[in-house]
Amino acid sequence: MTQKVNAGLAILEEMIDRLPGSERKIAEYILKFPKESINLTVVELGKVSGTSSAAVIRLCKSLQVNSFQDLKLRIAGDLQNERQDLRDIEPNEAFETMVEKITLQSIRSLRETTNMIDMVQLTKAVEVILEASHIYIFGVGASGIAAMDVQQKFMRINKYCSYYPDVHLAATAVANASKKDVVFGISSSGNTHEVAKILEIGMQAGAKTISLTRYGNSLVADLAEINLFTATSLEPTFRSGATSSRLAQLHVIDMLFMCIATTTFEQTIGYLDTTRMAIDTLHQKLPKRKTANEQELSE
Incomplete structure (x- = not known):
């Protein structure tokens, strides 16, 4: 590499x-x-x-x-690539300026997160997820949105996974995890106590652990065997934890999903087609149920 x-x-x-x-x-x-x-x-x-x-x-x-x-x-x-200084929003700024600021912020967040990806760690994450019997995902607040995205994506390719927004439910479920399972903790700061505890419970149960946090050592990252990182230092104070960090998390999740998809390409296409057809049937009219009289007349 x-x-x-x-x-x-x-x-x-x-x-x-x-x-x-x-x-x-x-x-x-x-x-x-x-x-x-x-x-x-x-x-x-x-x-x-x-x-x-x-x-x-x-x-x-x-x-x-x-x-x-x-x-x-x-x-x-x-x-070699110019890094523009990014400023926080100011009172009564023109909407055109706001649109430009947010766009630049998002582009830089995605680019720097991409540059921070450790391919060895990403490869390990793909391997353990492919082998997992069950994936437990946990995040709090804005990181919970990213956790829900993991569940939605993985379920579509037949990876059995669960996201528990309630920490008590998460702890109960993860306590029963096995060596064949994976516990995936997501925390923008890397220091969310609840996420760290869920990873600790998973580790004690013998499950493999993955973290998605800001770059470097942290409470959450230190409890995980596999670390995936995002760039979050450029998050403006006014929108702390709400925009760039979430985009960066979703970006890493997309990378992880696509790496899994390309590794099991034919299977993935089959699962996606099956789930797509299942969703399409939701828009079809249900067959009209016969009344008791209609049933008697047809017999």
């Missing part, structure tokens, strides 16, 4: 608020001077950021990149 050559700046933006002091100083320097940073060595970056070469190495580990060279390659890839 090819090495990732983008998303360096997006990863730094995602992680900056969760980094310890010295690592955060380095991240802030790189975000402020990205062009200059890609020409520095580990030692030089440590000096100009007022930290140390050891702190640069620790930063790379925190960012989950292989090395400082890997991070520089990703940043260089970002610099």
Whole structure:
């Protein structure tokens, strides 16, 4: 698989608020001077950021990149494509401006989420879902919308799955999961306590676990064997957790679904045709039921 050559700046933006002091100083320097940073060595970056070469190495580990060279390659890839600054909405803005802002926001969210996808983790997720007897999906709030989307898509291709909006029902169901099952937890922040608990219960039951969260270590991601990430740092405060993060989650779910579909192409087409025909019958008129008198006359 090819090495990732983008998303360096997006990863730094995602992680900056969760980094310890010295690592955060380095991240802030790189975000402020990205062009200059890609020409520095580990030692030089440590000096100009007022930290140390050891702190640069620790930063790379925190960012989950292989090395400082890997991070520089990703940043260089970002610099080849202009990243527009995105602003939050303001009072009484023109509707035309609002439409443009939201569109740019959505495009950037999808692109940066795509750049963050780890193909090894995505492949593992496809494999365990294909082998699963039952998939339990759980998300809270806006992430619950994404969880419902997983259920709707997977059920159409004959993957037995359940979404429980109630945490008590979810805990009860997941407690009875087996090693053949998968528990899929979705949390934009990665720190939703209820989602973490459902994954923990699933793990204790022996089920395989998948998380879909913002990039990096988090309460939810740390409890899952397989991690899928989204870009959420560019979510404006006014719409926090409601727009870009949801789009990014649905984007990853679409990727996961399509990878499963192409792996089992003929089966998937068959299942989709069957479910499509079943839905079409819902619009057909039901046969008129005969009355008791009509029944007697026909006999």
